[in-house]
Structure formats: structure tokens, C-alpha cells
Amino acid sequence: MRIATWNVNSVRARVERVVAFAERAGIDVLLMQEIKCKPEQFPFAPFEDAGYAVEVHGLNQWNGVAIASRLPMEDVERSFPGMPGFKKGYDGDDAPLEARAISALIDGVRLWSLYVPNGRALDDPHYAYKLTFLEALRQYVVDTLAADPDLPLALTGDFNIAPTDADNGDPSIVEGVTTHVSPAERAAFQALLDAGLSDVVRPIVPEGFTFWDYKQLRFPRDEGLRIDFILGSAGFADVVEGASIERDERKGEGPSDHVPVVVDLSLEEEDEDDLPMIFG
DNA sequence: ATGACGGCTATCAGCCGA
Numbered sequence: 059m060r061i062a063t064w065n066v067n068s069v070r071a072r073v074e075r076v077v078a079f080a081e082r083a084g085i086d087v088l089l090m091q092e093i094k095c096k097p098e099q100f101p102f103a104p105f106e107d108a109g110y111a112v113e114v115h116g117l118n119q120w121n122g123v124a125i126a127s128r129l130p131m132e133d134v135e136r137s138f139p140g141m142p143g144f145k146k147g148y149d150g151d152d153a154p155l156e157a158r159a160i161s162a163l164i165d166g167v168r169l170w171s172l173y174v175p176n177g178r179a180l181d182d183p184h185y186a187y188k189l190t191f192l193e194a195l196r197q198y199v200v201d202t203l204a205a206d207p208d209l210p211l212a213l214t215g216d217f218n219i220a221p222t223d224a225d226n227g228d229p230s231i232v233e234g235v236t237t238h239v240s241p242a243e244r245a246a247f248q249a250l251l252d253a254g255l256s257d258v259v260r261p262i263v264p265e266g267f268t269f270w271d272y273k274q275l276r277f278p279r280d281e282g283l284r285i286d287f288i289l290g291s292a293g294f295a296d297v298v299e300g301a302s303i304e305r306d307e308r309k310g311e312g313p314s315d316h317v318p319v320v321v322d323l324s325l326e327e328e329d330e331d332d333l334p335m336i337f338g
Numbered sequence: 339a340t341g342a343c344g345g346c347t348a349t350c351a352g353c354c355g356a
Binding site for chain 2: 067068070071092094095118119120176177178218220228230231236237238269270271272273274275276277278279280283285305306308309310312313315
């Protein structure tokens with residue numbers, strides 16, 4: 059099974075690019091973030107024509123997550139237990155939820171497509187929301203793995219954190235000045251790992267960014283950030299047999315500012331591509 | 339070229355993104 063996570067920065071603006079990539083790369087499950095639309099606005103037809111069913115969680119023009127799969131999706135969940143909400147003028151507990159998390163069980167693997175809040179600025183309420191969101195996510199992982207320690211579980215998506223200095227090549231992102239690199243954000247990311255997850259891509263792809271700002275020639279200068287991850291439980295990491303960061307998807311006409319991150323899993327059931335061509 | 343930001347709507351200005 060080949061999965062990919064991708065912040066597409068509006069699925070309507072580049073649906074042809076997104077579906078073409080999924081087909082060309084042989085993606086079985088595409089976990090999308092920032093679809094920027096409601097379900098009734100989602101361009102289902104190009105996905106369905108390519109053999110993908112799609113589960114969508116979108117409330118308005120902001121955020122939005124979806125999963126396109128050509129394998130059966132079971133037990134779809136929207137938002138994770140304990141996920142906080144956010145809205146200007148509301149405080150803490152009664153703020154409505156945003157569309158930042160969707161999950162499905164596919165071939166026994168619990169996959170999440172997550173769009174972690176940006177944070178905006180260190181003194182912005184959105185920054186506190188980001189840290190609360192990450193702590194709730196950590197608690198979800200702890201509870202889920204306590205109930206089922208062997209579960210193949212993966213958190214995929216845009217975490218909006220550059221965990222190490224090597225993950226920050228953008229000179230406008232500075233510790234003490236901007237979000238994405240603060241000690242508190244990095245500690246929250248580390249706490250997810252301490253809860254029983256590991257970055258399954260980094261051991262295979264040790265270098266490289268997943269995002270380059272549209273501004274300031276960031277891509278040609280390779281001044282990007284590594285902020286999109288696939289974090290897997292032990293039961294997930296054990297079946298990872300390959301990974302890639304699809305840097306070429308930042309090139310050409312109308313790219314997203316993020317590129318896909320891909321992982322290959324070796325699951326017993328799925329061997330069609332490896333069998334000899336006995337039927338011609 | 340990988341080249342100076344792009345997507346959205348309560349649109350032609352303002353918000354959001356990282």
C-alpha cells in the first residue's frame with residue numbers, strides 16, 4: 059500500500075495536478091490538507107474517474123481535510139477526541155471545531171490527515187490554540203495506543219513545525235520572532251514522538267524540505283521548511299519499506315506551496331504488483 | 339528555468355497562510 063500526505067492549498071484550484079500525481083505515483087491513499095472547500099464544492103468527479111473514493115471534512119473556505127482512497131475506507135472519523143476549537147471572540151471550551159482532522163481505517167491501518175493550526179504569531183491566540191491542539195493530539199495517541207498497543211497508526215499532514223534547525227531553510231523563520239521553530243512548538247512535536255510515534259520518512263529521506271513560500275524566490279533558492287510529516291506507531295513503522303518527498307511537485311504551472319510526502323507499506327494482503335504476469 | 343505570492347469571498351480589499 060502506498061500512501062501520500064499533501065497540503066494541496068485548495069483542491070479546486072489544482073485538482074488536475076493532484077489527481078495526475080496520485081495516478082502517476084501509484085498512490086493508493088492520498089491524505090489531503092487545506093482543501094479550502096465544503097463537501098458540496100469538492101471536485102469528486104476527477105478523483106472518481108481515476109478510481110478513488112473521497113471522504114471530505116470541510117466547513118468553509120478555510121482549512122479542510124480529505125482522504126482519497128482506491129482501497130476500501132472503514133470507520134471514518136472527523137476531528138479526533140479531545141480536539142479543541144477556535145474562533146475569534148470565543149474562549150477556549152465553547153469555540154467551534156475547525157475542519158483540521160479526518161481519519162479512516164484502511165487495510166487495518168488507522169490513518170489521519172491533519173492540518174495543525176499555523177499559530178500566526180507568538181503572541182496571537184492562534185499560537186496558544188496550536189499548542190493546545192498538539193497536546194490534545196498527543197493525548198489521543200496515548201489513549202489510542204494504550205487501548206491497542208500494536209495498532210498500525212499514522213498521523214500524517216502539515217504539522218506547521220520545523221522540528222530541528224536543519225528543517226528550517228527559510229531566513230524569515232527565526233526562533234524568538236516567528237512561529238514554527240519556538241521551543242514550545244518543538245517540545246510539542248517531541249511529545250508526540252514520546253507518546254509512541256516516530257518520523258518514518260526521516261530515516262529514509264534524511265534531508266529536504268516539504269514547503270517553500272511562494273514569495274521571495276524561496277523555491278529556486280531552496281529556502282524551504284520541512285513541516286509535513288508521517289508519524290507512525292511501532293506497528294506502522296514496522297511495515298514501512300520506502301519513502302520519498304516529491305520535490306518535483308513544487309515545479310511547473312500552479313503548484314501548491316507544499317509537496318507530497320510518500321510512504322510505502324508492506325502489508326501481506328497487497329501483493330498484486332509483485333506477482334508474475336500469469337494472465338498475460 | 340525551480341524566477342520575484344496565491345487562494346478564498348460577505349470580491350475589485352481584506353483575510354489567511356508560514
